[in-house]
Amino acid sequence: MHHCAYFHPFGLIFFLIIVGFFITNVILWRKRGLCYYNRSDALSILESRLAKGEITGEEFNEIKKTLKGKNK
Numbered sequence: 001m002h003h004c005a006y007f008h009p010f011g012l013i014f015f016l017i018i019v020g021f022f023i024t025n026v027i028l029w030r031k032r033g034l035c036y037y038n039r040s041d042a043l044s045i046l047e048s049r050l051a052k053g054e055i056t057g058e059e060f061n062e063i064k065k066t067l068k069g070k071n072k
Contacts, residue, residue: 042067 043064050060 046060046063049055050057
């Protein structure tokens with residue numbers, strides 16, 4: 001029984017599909033970057049921090065300007 005010459009073509013196809021899926025996910029993940037929040041989420045978090053007293057009104061306005069500048 002000589003098994004070295006035996007090759008199953010569906011195994012290679014399945015492997016290529018898995019590798020393609022993995023590469024696609026990595027590319028999509030990198031395109032999105034590490035930013036998980038959109039602007040409205042960031043503003044609501046910022047407003048919440050102001051309401052809790054974690055930041056001052058000046059800090060709030062400064063961060064809000066920064067957020068609006070980034071997303072234009």
